[in-house]
Amino acid sequence: MLFNRMYLCLFYLLSVRDKLHLMDTSIDSDEALMLRYAEGDASAFEVLYLRHKGPVYRYMLKLCHNEAIAEELFQEVWMKLINARENYVVSAKFTTYLYRLAHNHFIDHYRKQNIRIVPEQSDEAIEVTDTDCDPEQQVQMEQTIDRFNQILNSLPQEQREVFLLKEETEMNLQEIAETIGINYEAAKSRLRYAINKLKTVMEL
């Protein structure tokens, strides 16, 4: 009986040790890189930045429709991350942490400016081009892309944000909901509306 207990204790200690080792095996994960940066490894931050700079920038750009503001917000988000490095604890996926930071910063920015986030164009304002005419193939493509972006930009901010998070981060609906602080059903509903509207453009 005594030996059984001793074996159990040893087994527990070994499993704890294995868990600690497992954390090191995923050394290139976002979380590990952030921890390394928190320990003072600047090169880890560089890897992390290069991995996420494009998606975060596009997320900001598509949300605020203004390149200058997007760059400003983008820089501030990364600065926030840099300043928060010492307090970083792996409690969720790094992507969730980063985009929550970006989402909150975007909301704060527009609250401070007292600006109402409105779509650039309403659905009704979009002119649907006549496909029966015979434009060139290239022009057709460009027009389609323009229409797509027009529809995307015309989506309500909430729907657009869910779509952007899905496209840029490949998070699942649950993670998206956690990032922007809504429930799963709300996230699903917003994405459904966004996809429905975008699909109409594709079908034209």
Next chain:
Amino acid sequence: MSNHEQDDKALDEYLEGNSEISKRYRAENTEGPSSSLDEKILSAAKEAVTESKPKPRIRFHKAPWAKPVSIAAIITLSVSLIITMQQETGQSVMSDSKEINGSLTTPAKKLVKPQSISADAVAPVMQDAEIKLNNDETSYDIAPDEAALGAVGGYREKMQRSKAELEARQRSERKLMFKEKARNEMEKPEVLEEQALFAAPAEADMSSMAAMEPVSTSSEQEQLLLEIKSLLEQGQLEQAKEKLKLFRESYSDYSEEAMKEVIGEELFGMINSD
């Protein structure tokens, strides 16, 4: 198919991945921050690290003290486990009781000697002790029942075993106590006198020999009186008178009748007549 169902289907297709919407979005949207912004952020990140370089966090398994601490923890854990197990199985209780019993054997053996000397004297005391012990045992009989009610499964057996051991230990302690009490009773002067009366000289110890002293004194007196008697029989009356005088001075409490018995009535009357 209703509109809602169509929307759900479209959503499911989109969530499965590789939808036309995703392809089109990714083909069109490839913007990124300017290189100057990249440099700004990266240099800020480097500066932040170099300005206040925090003490590197040492992971437990990488720390130099990890192995000794782990070994010490394992040893401590093992030792405490062993101790706990011993306490649970009652080994320590058993060993304690053995130690106590071992320590009791010496005084117990010492006690046997006076007991053998005067078993009759000790008997009433031991009888009292046995009665008291039996009365005490009745109170212990309740404990296992309570344990049986409260305990569950194997733990109950363990509890009962340890209770029984504890009981045995306490019983042996009580026996020792009463034996000691008996010895104290025996060492009282009146008991020792009784011992002296009944004990064989070969078995008597120093204390009982001390108790024999009054007997040896009376025989000495008799011896002296017998000497006086022999002097009288030999006709040495003066010497006999002197000796008797000395005897009376030294043993003033010795009765005349006792003297008369030892010396004899006629001879005693002969000394006193003159």
